[in-house]
Amino acid sequence: MDKRAPARSGLSRRSMLAGAAAGVIVPAVAAAASSAPASAAPGITRQITMYAEKIPGTDLYGYGLEPGKPTIPGPLLEMYEGDTLEIELVNNTDQRLSIHPHGVNYDTASDGAPFNNSFNNPGETRTYIWRSRTQYQASNGFWMPGSAGYWHYHDHALGGDHGTAGLLGGLYGGLIVRKRGDLLPSKQYTVVFLDMMVNHKIAPETPIFEANLGERVEWICIGHGNLPHTFHLHAHRWADTRTGMLNGDNDRSHVIDNKNLDPGASFGFQVIAGEGVGPGAWMYHCHVQLHSDQGMAGVFLVRNADGSMPPGAQEAIDRFKGHGHGGHSAHSGAVAADPNGRPLPPSIPPGGAQKHPNAGGGPLDTTGGAAAKQAPPPPPAPPAPHDHGGHAGH
Amino acid sequence: MDKRAPARSGLSRRSMLAGAAAGVIVPAVAAAASSAPASAAPGITRQITMYAEKIPGTDLYGYGLEPGKPTIPGPLLEMYEGDTLEIELVNNTDQRLSIHPHGVNYDTASDGAPFNNSFNNPGETRTYIWRSRTQYQASNGFWMPGSAGYWHYHDHALGGDHGTAGLLGGLYGGLIVRKRGDLLPSKQYTVVFLDMMVNHKIAPETPIFEANLGERVEWICIGHGNLPHTFHLHAHRWADTRTGMLNGDNDRSHVIDNKNLDPGASFGFQVIAGEGVGPGAWMYHCHVQLHSDQGMAGVFLVRNADGSMPPGAQEAIDRFKGHGHGGHSAHSGAVAADPNGRPLPPSIPPGGAQKHPNAGGGPLDTTGGAAAKQAPPPPPAPPAPHDHGGHAGH
C-alpha cells in the first residue's frame, strides 16, 4: 500500500539524484495486501550511481554521486522501509574495493566482502542491491524488527578482507532507513569517529555544523577503526531510541548526551537546535579525554533564528580555530599530528552536512506546544538519496 | 523453599542431562497463584554435575557435563524464570577454581569469588545454587526486573581473585534465563569474544555456525578479557532488546547489527536464517578493524532449506579457510599469532553450537504471515540444560 503509481515526483530539486544520470525507478504494480511476507514489503526501487575515486592531492578516497566529486564522508543515503536501492558502483581507482551496508538486506553478491567474491576490481563497475523491510508480527505476539535505523556503509575490500585500508582511506558514509511517519529534519549532519579523527579531520579542521535556532537537526553518528569512542554533544540531549525520541509519557528509555561510538556502531537522533539553551557555539567531541585533547572536537553553531550570529559565537569559533595553533594549552603540540601518518590537506572535500531535501515542504515542528496533541499528519513524501558532500553547511 | 519434591519428567531425550549422572528435579506441586511474591516464584529445581578439567594436549581448561568432555565455551545452560539450578562442580584440575554466574540469584556461598571463600580447591567438589526470579510490580507502578536474559558464567578464582587466568584458560560459557512464553529457537550459537579470539580460536579456525534457510537461530554473545569489541553479523539484524525482538508496532527500540561486546557483557537475539537475504556464507566478526584482520571473524553458513549447499558458499568458506594462509592479503602474517602466547592446537574441543532440544517438538515460526496474529501458544515445556560442546552443528 505504500507503493504508488510510477511517476517522477516528490523529489526535491535540491536532490543530486533528480538531476543526476542515475534514473529513479518506481514500482509499476500496486502493493500486495498487508499480509505480504517481509521479503515482498511494498516500496519503491531507486537506481543510483556512485563513484569511488581518489581525492586529488591526497592518498585518500571518497564515494560520490558524481564523477570527480568524492567526499569524506560519502553521500548520505536514505530510504523508507520497504524500499530498494540499486547502487551502480563505478570504481575509478586502481584498487580493489566495494560497498558494504549495515542494516539492510542484500544477497551474497551484494555483500561487498571479498569472501563472497563481491567487490569491484580496479576500473570495474558493479551493481549492489540493498533491500529494506518493514517489521512484522510473528506468532506469539513477537515483532521481528524492520530495517528502520541510522545505519552506514563502507568499503569491505580495499587492501584486505575487511576493508581496513578502505576505511582509513575515507570510504564510508551514512545510510538512513526511515519508517513511514518518522519526522523529517531540516538539517542533517554525519559525524564519523575513526581512530583519532572526525570525518577524517582533526581540530581545528573538524566540521562546524550550522543551524538556526529552532531548526530540527538530525545527527547521524558512525564509529569506525580501532579505538573506542564516546560521542558527546553540549547543551542538547536525546532519547537512546531508534529516533532519539520517546514513545510516550511512560517511556523509561535512557535520555543521554554521551554515547559509545565504537567501530561498526551507528546511531542517530534529532534535536531542536538551541532549544532551551539558546543560540551559540556548542562543542561536540569525543569524551575520551586524550582523544578530545588531540583534536576529536568540533562545533555545532546554532545561529539566531534569523540566521545572524549570536553574541560570542564568533569569538568561540576563533578560539576553537586557534586550537591547534597555540590556543590549546595542554596538548597543542599533538593537535596537528595525524595518528595515521597521512597528510590531511585542506583540500579534502568535506562531507557531512546538508539541508534535508524535504525541508522546504512546509514548517517542521520545532516547538511542541498547542498543536502537540493533534493526530499524526499523513506520511511525508519519500526522501531521496542525495549528495551532501559538496560543502559543509550548504 | 524453591526446591520441591523430586521427580523425573519433562526432559527431552535429546538432552545430555537425561542420560547423565546428574539428577533432575521437577516440582511435584503446581505453581502458586500469580500473586506469589518474587522470592517464592514457582519453578523447578534441577541438579546437574559439571566437570572442570584440563583439555588434553593443551594448557587450557573447560567445563563439561560429563567427565573427560570439557569444551570451550562450556555447555550452554538454560532455565526459566523462577527455576533453580543446583550445580555440583567437580574440580578435576590441580588449580583452585570456581563458577560464577551473571544474572541469577545466589548467596555468598555460591558467589564463586575467593573473597567469599566460594571456590573449589584442586580435586574438590562443591555445589553452587543459582536461583532465578520473575519480575514483580512494586508500589508506584514500577516493575522490578526478573532474571530473564542472555547471561553467562565463568571462573572467578583460578590464579587470582577475579578468575583472569581461568577465563584466559577457557573457563566460561553461556546461561539463558527465559521468561515463559519466549520463543524457542531451532539452533543456538554461543560466541565469546575474549581478547583477540572467538571461542578461543582465531580465523580460520573460528567456528562455522550452520543453519538451514528459515530456521530460527539464537545467538548468545559474551565478552571477556581486556579489550573492547563490537560484534557484527552480516545480512541479519535484531532489536536491541532482551529478546532481539520488538514489543509492538510502536516500539522505537534500536534495531542493530553491531553491538559492543565488552568484558563481562552478554546479549542474545534470534534471527531467521537467511530471511530476506537468502542462503549463503555470511560473515560474523569483531568490527574493530585490527581485531577482524587478525582473526576475530567466522562464518554463519545458511544452507538451502533442504540442507544442501547454496551456490558459492563452499567457495566462500574455502576463501575463508585460506584466510590465515596467504588468502588474507593485508595481515596474513599476523593471523596465526595467538595474542596470549599459548598454543591453540586443533584438538581443542569446540563448544558453541547446538540444536535446541525442544526444536523437534513442532514447527517453529519462521515466516510470520497468516498465523502471525493468533493468540500466543501455551508455555513450552521447560528447556533443560544440556551439552552442546561436543561438535559444532550436532
Add this chain to the structure above:
Amino acid sequence: MDKRAPARSGLSRRSMLAGAAAGVIVPAVAAAASSAPASAAPGITRQITMYAEKIPGTDLYGYGLEPGKPTIPGPLLEMYEGDTLEIELVNNTDQRLSIHPHGVNYDTASDGAPFNNSFNNPGETRTYIWRSRTQYQASNGFWMPGSAGYWHYHDHALGGDHGTAGLLGGLYGGLIVRKRGDLLPSKQYTVVFLDMMVNHKIAPETPIFEANLGERVEWICIGHGNLPHTFHLHAHRWADTRTGMLNGDNDRSHVIDNKNLDPGASFGFQVIAGEGVGPGAWMYHCHVQLHSDQGMAGVFLVRNADGSMPPGAQEAIDRFKGHGHGGHSAHSGAVAADPNGRPLPPSIPPGGAQKHPNAGGGPLDTTGGAAAKQAPPPPPAPPAPHDHGGHAGH
C-alpha cells in the same frame, strides 16, 4: 523565566544545604497547568554555593558544599525536572577551572568550556545556571525527551580545553534529575571509574558501600578518563532503562548486571539490597580483567536488616583489605601502583555514599507484594542537593 520569587521551605533537615550558607529558593507560585510549554515547565529554583579547592596534602582537587571540605567525588546534586539550579562556584585554587554539567540546559555563559569563555580564573567566583525541562509531546505523537536521568558534572577548563587535568585531579560528581513520581532511595552511592581508579582510589582503598538488607539503594555510575570500562555488581541486577526498572509486564528492555562505563557516560539504577540473595559482602568491580586485578574493585556490604554483620562478611572484607598486600595472588605487585603516577594518600576525603534525605519520611517499598497494584502515591517532596562527601556511609 524559570526563576520565581524566593522563599525558604521544603527542605529536609538532613540536607547539608539547609544549614549551609547557600540560599534556597522555591517557587512562590503554584505550578502551571499541565499544558505548559517545555520552556516554562514548573519548577523551583535553588541557589547553592560550591567550592573548588585543593585537597590538603595532595595535588588533587575536589568540589564541596562548604569551604574546606572538598571531596572526591564531589557532592551528589539532585533536582526534579523543571527545576533550576544556580551554582555559585568559588574557585579557591590557583588554577583556571569550571563546572560543566551533562543532561541539563544551560546557555553558553554556563557551558563551563573555555571555548565559550565560561570558567573561573584562580580565586574567582562565577555563577553557573542549570535548568531542566519535562518531556513534551511534539506533533506526530513524538515525545521529546526531558532532562530526567542520572547525569554528572565535571571540570572542563583546568589545564586545557577539555578539563582533562581537572578530571584527573578529582573535579567531578554526580547529578540526578528526577521525574516527579520516581521512587526515592534510602541510600545513594556514586561510583566513578576514571582510568584505573574507583572514586580516585584503588583496592583495597576503594569504597565499601553499606546498606541493610531490604533497603532501596541507588547507584550512580559515571565514567571518565581515557579507558573503556564495564561496571559489574555481584548478585544484583537492573533493567537497562532510565530508572533501572521496567515499564510493565510486556517491557522487553535488557536486564543486566554489567554495563559499559566509558568516558563521559553515566547511568543509575536502584536495587533492593540483598533481595533474593541475602546479606553479605558483594563485590562491585570493573569487568575488564586487568582493571579489576589492578584494583578497580570494591565492596557492597549488605548488613542484616537490623544492621548487624552477617556471617562471613567481616572475613570477606578482611580478605579484600588484604587485596593489595599479598592476598591478591596474581597481580599483587601491581595493585599499589597509581597509573597516573600521583600519590593517593589515605587523607583524600571520600565522596560517594549517603543516606537519602527523604529516606526518613516513611517506609520505602522493598518487597512488592500485596500493595503492588495500588495507585501511585502523590509526588514526593522535592529532593534537595546535599553534601554526601564527608564520610562514606553517613
